[in-house]
Amino acid sequence: MVVGTSVQRVDGVAKVTGKARYTDDFTMPGMRVAKYLRSTIAHGRVSSIDTSQAKALPGVDGVFTFEDVPKRIYATAGHPYSLDPHHMDITDRYLLTDHVRYMGDEIAIVVAVSDLIATKALSLIDVEYEPYQPLVEAKDALAKDAVEIHKGTGNVVKAHSFVAGGDLDAVRKECDQLLEGQYKTQIVQHCHLENHTAYAYMDDLERIVIVSSTQIPHIARRIVAEALEIDTGLIRVIKPTIGGGFGNKQDVILEPMVAFLTKKLDGIPVRLKLDREEGMVGTRVRHPFDVKVQIGLDQEGTVKLIHFDALSNTGAYASHGHSIVSAGAAKTHYMYPRAVYSCTAKTIYSNIPAAGAMRAYGSPQMTFAIECAMEEAARTLGMDSAEFRLRNGARAGDKSQITKKPIMTCGLLDSIKKGKDLIGWDKKRALWPKEQTGEVRNGLGVAIFSYGSGTYPVCVEPASARLILNQDGSAHLQVGATEIGQGSDTAFAQMAAESLGFSFSKIHVVSCQDTDVTPFDTGSYASRQTYVTGQAVMRTAEQLKAKILHHASIISGLEATLITISGDNIVISESPEIVVMSVQDVAIDAYYNKERGGQITAEATYKARNNPHVFGCTFVDLSVDIPLCRVKINEIYNIHDSGIIINPLMAEGQVHGGMAMGIGAALFEELMVDPDSGKIYNNNLLDYKVPTIMDIPDLGAAFVEPNEPTHPYGSKSLGEPPIISPAPAIRNAILDATGVAINELPMSPKTIFKYFKNAGLI
Amino acid sequence: MFDFNSYHKAKSVDEAIALLSQNPEAIPLAGGTDVLVRLHGHNKNYRHLVDIHDVAELKKVTMESDGTIVIGSGMTFTGLAHSPVVCENIPVLNEGGSSIGGPQVRNVATVGGNICNGAPSGDSASPLLVLNATVELKGPDGIRRLPLYDFYQGPGQVDRKAGEIMTCLRVAADDYRGWSAHYYKYAMRGAMDIATIGCGAACKVVDGKIAGLRLGFVVAGPTPLRCWRTEEKTIGMQADEELIDIVKNSVLGDLRPRDSWRAAKDFREQIIKTLAERVLREAIKRNIRNTEME
Numbered sequence A: 001m002v003v004g005t006s007v008q009r010v011d012g013v014a015k016v017t018g019k020a021r022y023t024d025d026f027t028m029p030g031m032r033v034a035k036y037l038r039s040t041i042a043h044g045r046v047s048s049i050d051t052s053q054a055k056a057l058p059g060v061d062g063v064f065t066f067e068d069v070p071k072r073i074y075a076t077a078g079h080p081y082s083l084d085p086h087h088m089d090i091t092d093r094y095l096l097t098d099h100v101r102y103m104g105d106e107i108a109i110v111v112a113v114s115d116l117i118a119t120k121a122l123s124l125i126d127v128e129y130e131p132y133q134p135l136v137e138a139k140d141a142l143a144k145d146a147v148e149i150h151k152g153t154g155n156v157v158k159a160h161s162f163v164a165g166g167d168l169d170a171v172r173k174e175c176d177q178l179l180e181g182q183y184k185t186q187i188v189q190h191c192h193l194e195n196h197t198a199y200a201y202m203d204d205l206e207r208i209v210i211v212s213s214t215q216i217p218h219i220a221r222r223i224v225a226e227a228l229e230i231d232t233g234l235i236r237v238i239k240p241t242i243g244g245g246f247g248n249k250q251d252v253i254l255e256p257m258v259a260f261l262t263k264k265l266d267g268i269p270v271r272l273k274l275d276r277e278e279g280m281v282g283t284r285v286r287h288p289f290d291v292k293v294q295i296g297l298d299q300e301g302t303v304k305l306i307h308f309d310a311l312s313n314t315g316a317y318a319s320h321g322h323s324i325v326s327a328g329a330a331k332t333h334y335m336y337p338r339a340v341y342s343c344t345a346k347t348i349y350s351n352i353p354a355a356g357a358m359r360a361y362g363s364p365q366m367t368f369a370i371e372c373a374m375e376e377a378a379r380t381l382g383m384d385s386a387e388f389r390l391r392n393g394a395r396a397g398d399k400s401q402i403t404k405k406p407i408m409t410c411g412l413l414d415s416i417k418k419g420k421d422l423i424g425w426d427k428k429r430a431l432w433p434k435e436q437t438g439e440v441r442n443g444l445g446v447a448i449f450s451y452g453s454g455t456y457p458v459c460v461e462p463a464s465a466r467l468i469l470n471q472d473g474s475a476h477l478q479v480g481a482t483e484i485g486q487g488s489d490t491a492f493a494q495m496a497a498e499s500l501g502f503s504f505s506k507i508h509v510v511s512c513q514d515t516d517v518t519p520f521d522t523g524s525y526a527s528r529q530t531y532v533t534g535q536a537v538m539r540t541a542e543q544l545k546a547k548i549l550h551h552a553s554i555i556s557g558l559e560a561t562l563i564t565i566s567g568d569n570i571v572i573s574e575s576p577e578i579v580v581m582s583v584q585d586v587a588i589d590a591y592y593n594k595e596r597g598g599q600i601t602a603e604a605t606y607k608a609r610n611n612p613h614v615f616g617c618t619f620v621d622l623s624v625d626i627p628l629c630r631v632k633i634n635e636i637y638n639i640h641d642s643g644i645i646i647n648p649l650m651a652e653g654q655v656h657g658g659m660a661m662g663i664g665a666a667l668f669e670e671l672m673v674d675p676d677s678g679k680i681y682n683n684n685l686l687d688y689k690v691p692t693i694m695d696i697p698d699l700g701a702a703f704v705e706p707n708e709p710t711h712p713y714g715s716k717s718l719g720e721p722p723i724i725s726p727a728p729a730i731r732n733a734i735l736d737a738t739g740v741a742i743n744e745l746p747m748s749p750k751t752i753f754k755y756f757k758n759a760g761l762i
Numbered sequence B: 001m002f003d004f005n006s007y008h009k010a011k012s013v014d015e016a017i018a019l020l021s022q023n024p025e026a027i028p029l030a031g032g033t034d035v036l037v038r039l040h041g042h043n044k045n046y047r048h049l050v051d052i053h054d055v056a057e058l059k060k061v062t063m064e065s066d067g068t069i070v071i072g073s074g075m076t077f078t079g080l081a082h083s084p085v086v087c088e089n090i091p092v093l094n095e096g097g098s099s100i101g102g103p104q105v106r107n108v109a110t111v112g113g114n115i116c117n118g119a120p121s122g123d124s125a126s127p128l129l130v131l132n133a134t135v136e137l138k139g140p141d142g143i144r145r146l147p148l149y150d151f152y153q154g155p156g157q158v159d160r161k162a163g164e165i166m167t168c169l170r171v172a173a174d175d176y177r178g179w180s181a182h183y184y185k186y187a188m189r190g191a192m193d194i195a196t197i198g199c200g201a202a203c204k205v206v207d208g209k210i211a212g213l214r215l216g217f218v219v220a221g222p223t224p225l226r227c228w229r230t231e232e233k234t235i236g237m238q239a240d241e242e243l244i245d246i247v248k249n250s251v252l253g254d255l256r257p258r259d260s261w262r263a264a265k266d267f268r269e270q271i272i273k274t275l276a277e278r279v280l281r282e283a284i285k286r287n288i289r290n291t292e293m294e
């Protein structure tokens, strides 16, 4: 068995020894450096721009402004193309703009022989602005006389509402209690280790090659083609090793610009690489949400209704803004699927950095709101918080109110039970004093989550794979899906080895994607790859296996139905200890026998038409130091139902990473905006407090493993989910410890101070 | 890529002084952990550098015959953490030093740089203030000494005259023998962070009474500050909870915490009061324990 074992990552050694090559490790003779001129105001128009001095600086190859770029508006969201005209991404960007929409907006770009000369050239550009009032918060953007950030929008990207599972007013009447709460989440940033970087060059008069740190090479190719009005086939996108993305590279940010620049400069290689400070405002952030939640309950403590009213701020450009709230709402609905579920939501434009896709795509925000409100509900009823969730949480066989499809596998209740055991919930509840006094108080908290495995049926879910048998009996596996650190290449190799009867070391994954040669796949997002691409890999492996057996049967004269592959050998199916020949023998014959055979390859493409949901929870035990306004996590566990786990060690690592990121968003991180000017105060890693190793407690990960019938190995998603439930669990534990309900993120000492002061605790 | 115009590497203090005197724009470069951050931001005041990083005479800690501890300005915080003289006599300096950045930063960041940088947040400042440290500078006109407290002139401003190098920090025997101290850094993260508030306390308890008490805060004013008025009040008082209460309620009078987007004034005040109480209590505890052991 290879699937289900903790084989070593295929890229592990290369990464820890520094051998893996990232975009910035590649260079070309004559490569130039590009740098953006970013606006110094948050809202307004460029009234004049003078680049003559910059152009005259020796070493400068070109200076381009909004006047020089194609008058072509495009969308940057890294979604697959949609055939439905009502489901297209929002086109609201030009390569450069004179209409400044956030502080840092791109108005010009310099290309020079060195970084330093490019920086000097930027300082020689004279810009004058006609400033408008910065619209930072919803109340500003939605004010009657507010300037439209994008014409004809009224500063609303999208408004929507739906009710699923019943009549809202009717259920309201049936409820014995209606509880309301309002919860706010902050702007956070992905802070992937490798900043955004890309370069482009031309290798003939028409073709543009782009090397980029992207999660979505095939989508990037299409969007570059759209932005520059070039045929898709003339664009080639290469994705080398990636140093993380978390959704920020599920957006097409630098690729159209580098393609434009190399084209303008006769094909010379041009690199555009953002530094951290630039990237933290100039790429994407997580949408801050302001959510009002209403929960309807009956006397027994059954949740009858969940209604929320969400406001999401997408900032200067739509990016993924039109789909974040609805995705978050749809995916979190599976937590409590027997309740009527109703949502009204609005996503607005404002003059802050653009928000886009970030790990779990709207779900952390929605889950924070819902799981805080559920805690209030449990406490109002006097019910144990875990018991309340056991009573109301999803079970296998429940139907989704939205899709009307049954939930086939659901380990939610088992994961809650497991979490209770791991943290010693009942024991601590019995032992700990009911009323705590003193400066340091302890609390227990729980929160649950649900999520999807891909985007179906909202988007198409295509995946493709190719396998090539080598002379030595090993196989190269090529996928269009992208390894971005999550370990998908290793999972694919495991699944291919398992299906082929090869040992794991005989599968070589081509980790680099190149749209000229890699089969089509939309890339890494929505926790889709192991689930969706895994199925293409399995189908390809089955094809390759059949072809190998076919050739083995020609060589050996044995019927193909009598033989199979096991342990890298052709064996008799009924008596696998009888080895007919090795796979290598088959390969050599296929390649070099003058009379028969040929290269043995297989390729399959597959579209997923299922989207099984995953479930789980966080349990936390923490202490609150009241005078210091500080939280210390003593124990924390995430328990996941992701179906059958393909690689336990990697899965645990994935959960640890997500939990750490979740703790960061819960207690530390916030991108801070000056409400008057729209300036970002802390776009650097000193002032933006990503937690360090000293701040992250020991993390516990556990799994319950129902066998998902729609996947050949019983697997469901795990990429994003670990980030979702830590924040509300921590918030609920702080409430448990202190009696103070903190309804906004992050629950940093500064926020806690404000709440404790109001509550009279300090 | 850094935009600097001149760079010279000095092999001795005198050579450094000569190089600095030749070029009024030049500034010393020690570990570079502050200077390089400024160069990264293309700061124009850092274009001429005199590198004192490898000047051996600055990189040692010694004890003079009268017990004075002499800390070379070029000592890194990792070096201080391994110095027996520091560990045995003034461990509070390492409580501050080991809270700086992370291991990589501490391997190059020097105590001289931390002080000369003049940051209101320097984590070695508060321990050195409660040790009553003296700064020694050498320049074209010779050597001068002044109390560390007076060396600080404002945010980012220290009393370093043209051509001068800080050679060492000196702590007299009377300022540490019989004393115990503690430093606590309150920051938003457990590492790689600038203090929100840093509090150091040193005390000497004789027969249950305060014979000496010093409190030093960082980020509680434009420069690292001592709490002179509070300190004075406590002399001769019983080292008990009442004392702690008095200190807690009086320190704010000695300090000037600021309102900024990094932290609000009322929040900083809450932390100052809490730290004054907790850090002093720990210093007293240590002093009583140390005296008992002797």
Ligand SMILES: Cc1cc2nc3c(=O)[nH]c(=O)nc-3n(C[C@H](O)[C@H](O)[C@H](O)COP(=O)(O)OP(=O)(O)OC[C@H]3O[C@@H](n4cnc5c(N)ncnc54)[C@H](O)[C@@H]3O)c2cc1C
Pocket: B027, B028, B029, B030, B031, B032, B033, B034, B035, B036, B037, B052, B073, B074, B099, B100, B101, B102, B105, B108, B109, B110, B111, B112, B113, B114, B115, B116, B117, B121, B122, B123, B124, B160, B164, B165, B166, B167, B192, B193, B194, B195
């Ligand atoms: C990632 C990171 C984290 C950090 N964390 C902390 C922290 O937690 N706490 C903290 O306090 N600081 C922190 N710092 C700031 C910095 O590391 C310290 O201030 C350090 O002690 C400076 O020492 P240095 O040798 O690197 O100084 P340099 O950068 O070389 O010099 C700093 C200044 O002092 C002057 N100077 C240096 N030596 C002398 C001398 N002998 N005579 C005269 N002038 C001199 C220089 O001209 C310059 O103006 C951090 C820095 C970084 C990059």
